[in-house]
């Protein structure tokens with residue numbers, strides 16, 4: 001929520017509560033993905049950048065694919081017009097979400113060769129670039145965990161400098177994550193996105 005809405009809720013929660021209850025009830029017969037897509041469209045229509053980013057992230061978290069989101073924007077063309085669709089697309093591109101890259105947007109998940117396991121010491125963490133995506137790799141004994149470098153809050157691409165010991169802190173709103181589990185341990189509530197892994201012939205692969 002914006003600072004302004006937070007303020008109004010604080011000082012006139014009795015009145016604003018009705019508004020939020022209305023918003024909640026008005027979509028109760030829709031599945032979460034449909035609600036998310038409608039919310040994305042309304043934020044583009046109002047051209048509220050933070051709201052668009054917030055609902056876009058939520059839509060991805062709830063399982064909407066990038067192509068579904070783009071289709072929703074294109075279908076809303078009669079209401080949005082081309083200028084607002086381009087406005088939203090510019091923001092999408094600035095956000096650098098790997099799933100929207102031309103390389104990944106229509107690709108089937110496949111195994112990606114990340115590195116030789118021996119190049120990582122037990123307990124070490126490394127940020128690795130692989131095509132359109134960067135990941136954090138954590139080695140624990142003979143197994144490895146692989147997490148998307150994008151924050152589950154608003155998809156900020158978290159740099160390697162954000163790592164202190166085994167804690168990763170997103171620079172945008174300071175959500176903290178335990179790199180051993182991917183769990184969010186402070187401020188937020190969503191874990192890092194983890195990828196399926198396998199080790200073959202001493203090399204670590206992750207699937208996306």
Ligand code: FES
Nearest residue numbers: 151153154170173
């Ligand atoms: S984008 Fe908000 S904490 Fe990462």
